[in-house]
Amino acid sequence: MAEYYPYKEIETKWHKFWEANKTFKSTGVGTKYYVLEMFPYPSGYLHMGHVRVYTIGDVIAHYMRMKGYDVIHPMGYDAFGLPAENAAIKNNVHPAEWTHKNIDHARLQFKKLGMSYDWDREIATCNEDYYKWNQWLFKRLYEKGLAYRKATAVNWCPDCGTVLANEQVHDGKCWRCETIVEQKELTQWFFKTTAYSQELLDGHDKIDWPDRVTLMQKNWIGRSEGIRIFFKEAKSGELLPVFTTRPDTIFGATYVVLAPQHPLVEKIKKEVSPDKVKEIEAFQDKVKKSDITVMTLINMEKEGVDTGAFAINPVNGAKVPVWIGNYVLMDYGTGAIMAVPTHDERDFKFAKKYNLPMIVVIQPKANKLEVSTMTGAYEEEGALVNSANFDGMNNIEAGKKIAVWMEKENFGKIEVNYRLKDWLLSRQRYWGTPIPAIYCDKCGIVMEKDENLPVKLPLDVEFTGKGNPLEKSHSFMQVACPKCNGPAKRETDTMDTFVDSSWYFIRYCDSKNTHLPIDKAIADRELPVDQYVGGPEHACMHLIYARFFTYVLRDLGLISCSEPFKKLLTQGMVVKNGAKMSKSKGNTVSPDDMIEKYGADTARLFMLFASPPPMDLEWSDDGVDGSFRFLNRVWRKISSHIDSVRNMKSKTLDMSDIEMLSPQKKQLFRKTHQTIKKVTNDVGKEQQFNTAVASIMELFNEFNPLEFDMNNELDKILFKFTAESMILLMAPLVPHFSEELWQSLGNKSSIFTCNWPDYDQEMIVEDSVEFVFQVSGKIRDRIQLPLNLSQEDIEKTGFASPKLQEWLQGKTVVKKIFVKNKLLNIVVR
């Protein structure tokens, strides 16, 4: 049986040591550095995807610690949510019990992986001492007018009598009973995220995030500058505003489309024939009889119906038909659009389908457009036609002028619109934070008193899958109105779990505070998070909600910082055989098995080595083996002389010592310095852990074959210096392994209290370089030459090279390109 390094013993030993010594507790002294990974939803055991994020965060935390920062590195659990409730329905176990069992296992897994958390800060969002502050903050938002109620549609299963999450709708059917899902209007709570639309955009300049994430957010917030145009309903004269970003095409508007829920539709019904009303209602009904999930919206054919009413275009008095369409959204813009089929592809298709009129208003330079021959919309630039005084103008210029003119004539109002919606936070579920609102017949909406918080989740509930369990709890529902003390009813909606995760990173700073969510002095020292790590799937929702909450807490005077996450690292998924690991595909790998078979350090090393953080990571069992073998090789090499160097002082070599070394050992010393530089840059700056690992392997490949004579003082010094440097560089990656070797080498304190190694720029410089010679861009020779030769010297060498001469023979030199210490390109004809 092969001898492996004793990873099990080592890992257990250091877990105990770190825990007993609270090695990773932040000291509160010096410059703080807050590293945070997105906390897990404890739905069962941690999987490899988790191991990856947390390993990446842990490497950064260790590195900054060794760089001398007071590192804040907390962990907790995003513990409210739907899966716990599903488990309750399925297995008749209380969501709390299920959740706490999972949390306990996750905590154990974190410890086994050697994650360097400050466990004293731990939180779970389902605990009363956390969600109390959700309620407290909700009240503050309500007082500021940032929380309000309005009606909106939800997925509804009529059979279960319950609201369904998008996830619970499969092919338009309820996942449990397969009843066709409908839309239902409910009055629900919203947070006014749109109050901060502009700051959410402007804040991007203050943070160091991947461009693609800020770009996604920008698109999500969707700022568009346009104009609200005041169409009027022809019969009643009722105002029918539409929003458009294309005022240049206003003279080409040939019909108007309303969202099916648009309030004007109800008025129109009173004006048109009974047959029309039937038609309209049938259409409204059809739209309502579908769920509101994305896939449905995508697959939905664009459909509409003529209401029989007309609208007046303010700019020219044109009378255009009013339609309703399933693709016009009530909650964007004004819930109504003007259609210009000649210059918008979506409108074009719709107009063709229903045989609606078209007018060309933009003519390209090259050819002349005719409505009768058009096969698609013309969406490029051109000159305006059929546009009154604006004819002949370039459409882009004209757009601005038309908008100004319309505003002056009071035909419209220039405005900025955002695609960002207010945040619907009501959930008709049990396992979440109860919203602390009370409904009193006399007083209306009244908030629960601060001193009565938290409003606790009741225990006298049953999980049947039908209806909201909270509605059946009398002890919960029936309350006295905090204002008039009369009988009142408690809100049964709970909060979206995104509320929990929108400020948990703030609570970590002061997780035990019983009179405020956070103490301001502490917040001001510890916030913002300097480095946040998590999946890019949170680019839009979580990362916008968290920024919104930070703005709100700032405006409430609770904290001073505006942007919660200074730097963001988004890591890819862990895949196997090209597919995301999932139970249904049977391609999962259990972290527990990995730790058992190879130890946590090998699992960590493989994940860091296999792929740079932003890319997906292809799992490979053979690759894990390779990482394990590498650790074993290092272990053997360093162990070979560990007893001889244990009691000697660590020293480095000076120039005169180096001159006495063999060329290979001199090169090893240089390589060590080069590797320190490379790893420092890769880990500290680029966050490319794969290349950091590769360069440590390169160093080891030079170190491993060399023999060291333990009777020779220089050899001993070099051996110890190389070994220690390597271990220090490896410490953030493989903490147990490094701690063990470090202390075996005679060091008395934890490696994580040591300084990150420095390199000497002088020691790095190579004395020669392989110079490349090209003829007309093709490489024809490579010659090892001293550094920093002049172009003149290089040319001499080049023209003297027999290989080059062969290619230069009989040709005329046209040009010579010289790149110092790199190449000479001789261009010939």
Next chain:
RNA sequence: GCGAGUAUGGUGAAAUUGGCAGACACGCCAGACUUAGGAUCUGGUGCCGAAAGGCGUGGGGGUUCAAGUCCCUCUACUCGCACCA
């Protein structure tokens, strides 16, 4: 439909940002050692070719002395889309 990515050997990937394509590793091949083992060590390994040499970074086109890297265009795949977290 809208939005964001990705594409380099048999595989995971690297390339100091326009300057030697394939570092490092996996796998494979050959060998050494050996009380056969999924251990360790040594050498080889992009493709074609006997060699000289040629070809090669998803396809096509362009800029340049020089392109994986810049520009245009096409294709394929992956992810997100507001009640999963």
